[in-house]
Amino acid sequence: MNEALTAQTITITGDGGDEIEAYLARPLDADSFGGVVVIHHMPGYDTASKEIARKFAAHGYAALMPNLHYREAPGASPDDAAAASRAKGGVPDDRLVGDVSGAADYLRSLPGCNGKIGVIGYCSGGRQAFLAACSLTLDAAVDCYGGAVVHVPESMSGFFKPVVRFAEQLSCPLLGLFGADDSFPTPAETAELSGVLDSFGKPHEFHTYDGAGHAFFRVDGPSYRVEAAVDGWEKVWAFFGTHLAS
Amino acid sequence: MCTYLTESIPAGGSGKGAAGWFRLSEVSVYFDHPAHALADHTLNIDFRNAELGPSARVAVELTADTARALARAIMATLAAAPAGLT
Numbered sequence: 001m002n003e004a005l006t007a008q009t010i011t012i013t014g015d016g017g018d019e020i021e022a023y024l025a026r027p028l029d030a031d032s033f034g035g036v037v038v039i040h041h042m043p044g045y046d047t048a049s050k051e052i053a054r055k056f057a058a059h060g061y062a063a064l065m066p067n068l069h070y071r072e073a074p075g076a077s078p079d080d081a082a083a084a085s086r087a088k089g090g091v092p093d094d095r096l097v098g099d100v101s102g103a104a105d106y107l108r109s110l111p112g113c114n115g116k117i118g119v120i121g122y123c124s125g126g127r128q129a130f131l132a133a134c135s136l137t138l139d140a141a142v143d144c145y146g147g148a149v150v151h152v153p154e155s156m157s158g159f160f161k162p163v164v165r166f167a168e169q170l171s172c173p174l175l176g177l178f179g180a181d182d183s184f185p186t187p188a189e190t191a192e193l194s195g196v197l198d199s200f201g202k203p204h205e206f207h208t209y210d211g212a213g214h215a216f217f218r219v220d221g222p223s224y225r226v227e228a229a230v231d232g233w234e235k236v237w238a239f240f241g242t243h244l245a246s
Numbered sequence: 247m248c249t250y251l252t253e254s255i256p257a258g259g260s261g262k263g264a265a266g267w268f269r270l271s272e273v274s275v276y277f278d279h280p281a282h283a284l285a286d287h288t289l290n291i292d293f294r295n296a297e298l299g300p301s302a303r304v305a306v307e308l309t310a311d312t313a314r315a316l317a318r319a320i321m322a323t324l325a326a327a328p329a330g331l332t
Contacts, residue, residue: 042248043281073300079281083292084300087274090250123279124248147248159250214286215279223286 004028005057007050012106014066015098021067021074022103023050025057032114034139034244035107037100038065039121039128041215042090044078045069048220049122059237061118061244064107066099091124093131093160100132116244118172120236121146123215127163133174134166140243142175142236145214147184150193167196174204175239177232179212179225207235249287252276261293261304268302271295280307289313 007025014020023045027033036056040049045067056063068091073081085091104117118140121129126146133141143149148156150164174197178190185193187208197204209216209228216225217232257270270293280288289312293304308316324332 041279042250043279046281076300079305080300080303082281083274083294083303083305084296086250086252086276087254087272087292087294087296124250156250221279221286222284 001027001058001060002029003058005054007054007057010106012064012066012102014102015095018071020070020099020102021045022106023053023065023067024062024106025050025053025064026062026110027057027060030060030112032112032246033060033062034116034118034240034246035104035110035113036061036063036240036244037103037107037117037119037132038063039096039100039119039125039132040065040068041123041125041218042082042086044082046078048218051219052122052217055233061240062107062110062113064103066103068096068099090159091128093128093163096128097132097135100128101136104136104138114244114246116140116246118142118240118244120144122217123147130170130174131163131166133172134163134169136171138172140172140175140240141170142177142239144177144217144232145179145182145185147214149185150189150196151185153184164193164196167193167202168200170197170200170202173239173243174202175235176204176206177217177228177235178206178208179214179216179228180208180210181213184214205235205239207232249276249278251278257293261295263302263304265301268295268298271297277310281305283307283309285309 053063069081069085073084116139120142122144126143212225212228215223216228253275257273274292288307295302
């Protein structure tokens with residue numbers, strides 16, 4: 001692998017047939033590749049998140065990241081779009097599933113795609129990756145410190161519901177990457193999620209890193225933890241290498 | 247975590263954004279991950295006018311201590327203003 005890639009902004013068909021913006025990064029030197037839908041964090045479809053998509057392409061995957069805030073602010077900067085989306089109540093769960101479905105369909109249609117599609121999400125996107133994997137037929141899912149999967153704080157219960165209730169429908173193996181110092185989700189909460197998945201016989205692999213809290217992959221903030229992030233990426237490559245291989 | 251918690255209020259007044267001054271229509275207040283501040287979570291305020299588009303926004307991301315101090319300063323300033331002006 002020579003890490004050659006191409007990346008561009010495209011339009012895909014999302015939930016409800018809506019045309020939405022998405023960022024596509026794909027390898028140049030791969031005859032056959034799996035696809036990864038990248039779900040950005042709540043602050044938006046930003047530079048660091050696009051860097052994640054390019055990282056997947058450099059490792060031989062086609063990565064597609066839908067702009068979940070596009071409808072509220074087409075053409076706006078990522079932070080303005082996130083603010084506009086928030087002011088309207090955030091990203092509805094049903095719409096998220098439709099957008100991930102559209103992104104997965106787009107990836108499957110790419111010449112060279114082997115038909116294997118994974119999803120990965122960070123922060124709020126971790127919860128959304130779990131939701132997508134319980135709602136769609138996918139091949140692998142990665143939840144990076146998604147809060148509100150098992151429990152939603154009382155103060156936030158009006159905004160969204162726990163998605164653990166869909167665990168029985170999880171369609172693929174799940175990799176969970178968490179920080180031991182995280183409060184949302186706590187290690188106890190991720191252990192509870194593991195127990196629920198065990199009860200349904202759902203294959204999963206969870207890793208909880210000491211010395212790391214929430215958002216330890218975020219390279220442009222103080223929450224970044226190099227040891228957790230480096231090892232976490234290795235876990236991602238091994239996991240997708242197993243489940244998205246041709 | 248992404249809290250989603252947002253308080254929104256109608257606003258009167260003006261703000262100066264990237265394209266200059268504009269009339270405010272609402273203010274959103276939330277405690278969540280910042281886009282720029284070097285903190286895990288900040289008290290964020292968006293002074294907005296949605297009718298003018300998403301870029302009609304003056305944004306601040308404040309540490310919790312700064313936000314509390316600001317709230318006290320605002321209330322103190324209003325309290326100190328001559329009677330009848332506020």
